[in-house]
Amino acid sequence: xxxxxxxxxxxxxxxxxxxxxxxxxxxxxxxxxxxxxxxxxxxxxxxxxxxxxxxxxxxxxxxxxxxxxxxxxxxxxxxxxxxxxxxxxxxxxxxxxxxxxxxxxxxxxxxxxxxxxxxxxxxxxxxxxxxxxxxxxxxxxxxxxxxxxxxxxxxxxxxxxxxxxxxxxxxxxxxxxxxx
Numbered sequence: 001x002x003x004x005x006x007x008x009x010x011x012x013x014x015x016x017x018x019x020x021x022x023x024x025x026x027x028x029x030x031x032x033x034x035x036x037x038x039x040x041x042x043x044x045x046x047x048x049x050x051x052x053x054x055x056x057x058x059x060x061x062x063x064x065x066x067x068x069x070x071x072x073x074x075x076x077x078x079x080x081x082x083x084x085x086x087x088x089x090x091x092x093x094x095x096x097x098x099x100x101x102x103x104x105x106x107x108x109x110x111x112x113x114x115x116x117x118x119x120x121x122x123x124x125x126x127x128x129x130x131x132x133x134x135x136x137x138x139x140x141x142x143x144x145x146x147x148x149x150x151x152x153x154x155x156x157x158x159x160x161x162x163x164x165x166x167x168x169x170x171x172x173x174x175x176x177x178x179x180x
Contacts, residue, residue: 028080028115030122033069038062040079041069041103048105053140055168057103069103070122072115081106083119085126085135088160096133100163104137120149128180135180136163138173151176 033041041062048054065084072081083104092098101123106116127135136159137146143153154177156164167173 027075028072028110030070030072030118033066033071033082035063035066037069037071037079038066041066041071041082044079044082044107045103045105047108052171054103054105055171070119070126072106072110072119079107080110081115081119083123085123087130087132088163090160090162092134092158092160094158097131098134098136098160099127099130099132100160101135101137116145117149120145124149124178124180132180134177136160136175136177138167138175140171140173143174143176146176146178149178151178 038059039062042057042059045054045057045062049056065086068084068086069082070085071079074080084102085099086102087097087099101120104116104119106113106119124135136154137151139146143151154175156167156175158177159175164175167175
């Protein structure tokens with residue numbers, strides 16, 4: 001069992017932009033989302049909701065939780081990708097302070113460019129800066145990118161209870177985790 005570190009105070013994602021890898025779309029920058037990005041987050045997510053890759057979320061969720069998100073912004077201000085990190089206030093059953101990655105999507109024209117890997121790397125760095133012991137995610141896809149970044153399949157029982165209870169078993173999602 002890993003002993004949990006003291007919980008950091010709730011905070012927003014750091015304001016420092018994360019650099020984009022050379023294989024990413026030119027001139028994109030990764031930054032924390034702002035509340036005014038809520039409409040763009042919802043629009044970016046919509047094709048993934050229609051395909052079944054993401055759960056539907058009301059617009060208000062994007063508005064209320066916009067600061068959970070990192071976004072990849074193109075020079076014209078459009079969003080090319082997003083990934084949210086929510087810190088869970090209660091420790092997991094084994095005492096870990098953890099976070100959950102959710103609503104991960106990269107616009108069709110930017111897929112395969114390395115932008116998803118850059119968003120994931122930035123989110124993991126953010127989790128580390130918040131002294132998280134572990135991060136969890138659920139995926140209905142292959143999870144290949146997560147697995148490549150050190151995640152492993154785990155039982156939902158190891159995840160934050162409230163989040164694990166919110167998973168819809170009809171979606172058949174696998175829970176993955178990475179110790180930070």
